[in-house]
Amino acid sequence: MAIVVKIPTQLRAATGGASSASVEGGTVGEVLDALYEQFGELRERIADDGGLRRFVNVYIGGEDIRFLEGLETPVEDGDEVTILPAVAGG
């Protein structure tokens, strides 16, 4: 299943400038793992022991995965996963 992941500008140095990537996976966690396979440097930027760093937000179709099932949230073909910094706003 092809899932599109949108990459924020701050991480594009690690993706060779790409603003999105297409990867396979059945859950958000699997999608991110597949993304790290493609762009190794991304893992150390946003991943923490088994999870995500605390200032990283991940959304599916605009919904924060913390309102869903976190990294276990299932994804379907055509879903769009967005990674964004959490430090904005207020």
Add this chain to the structure above:
Amino acid sequence: MPPESLTCKECHTVYPLDASYVCERCFGPLEVTYASRADVEAAELRRRIQAGPHSIWRYRDFLPLTSPPPRDTLPAGWTPLLRADRLAERLGLREVWIKNDAANPTHSFKDRVVAVALARAKELGYHTIACASTGNLANAVAAHAAAAGLDSYVFIPSDLEEQKILATGVYGTTIVAVRGNYDDVNRLCTEVSGEREWAFVNINFRPYYAEGSKTIAYEIAEQLGWQVPDRIVGPIASGSQFTKIARGFEEWIEVGLLAGAVPTMNGAQAEGCSPVATAFAAGQDVCRPVKPDTIAKSLAIGNPADGPYALDLARRTGGGIDAVTDEEIKAGIRLLAETTGIFTETAGGVTTAVLAKLAERGDIDPGERVVAIITGEGLKTLDAVRGTFETVEIEPSYDAFEASVEARPAPAQPVAA
């Protein structure tokens, strides 16, 4: 003491003073760091401040600009600090002060942060400023952009109070009403900010913007005769203002302008959006995001960026973070209005209600000097007081006046929150 760099609060990686806000290594927030102030005499600093204008620019030695502040800005800050003896008496406290930030050009504390962000945006050559806003920020961005002759875009949740939308559109900005809550607006703007060469004051200019809130602490200290209050009670939305007020006191203690310690910091949230208060009560270091449902729309941030730092600050200073119901918020607005003559918006109701709660619970020593931060104006959230009192309507005759008005029973004392 010019600003020197942006530094990651988490991993301390250093960046140039650009329009960036996120550490590329660990995604932590960036903060402005300044050249050392160690070799500057406190007396000299104080003299420079006292010779400055009656606005936030009197504190320019502590703000992140590399050149003199622009002249075409609205004069933000230098708002009154009022001793509220009648409020103190009602709450059984000795000394309560109100920092009335409704007395800013667009009637909220946001004028401080926008003035700083806009000045920095001009230094960096930006022509368009923008924001993700719960209302007050939109007011301030639109007005300051108009004063400076810049283009502006303000993004707001589409269900915002009408007063705030009207008071923003008048400045000739582009209002984008997003069908969603503030966190949706913020997510959208975070995406847009990566794709447009705009100065989003609270996104890519957030490190500069946030510094503006320190001026609340500077003013309080100066207005108290260069003293630190014992306790601050202030609202928490993203947690930025709350943490920067403490930073302001901290900086002045470091350079010797003030003696003593950072005040006990008490944060105030609405129960309908209390991710930080909930994490505080549960002893957690991070906040779980929530979907806001409260009349305090200016505080309705379900995913607070500075939540972890606000939690740490409240714990470190022996303070706390409490939440109050919508009914308590309305009672808080009423209590402040009736005892001080200050009509605040819902956020100020939250702060006053939490102050009342702390007093009632006995958390505040009767000898303490407490300052409550009132961040915005009641005219912007009129719905919060609609139906809370009656007017007496009469025929234009003396008899009618005597029969209806003076024969009325005395109004009941509203119960403190």
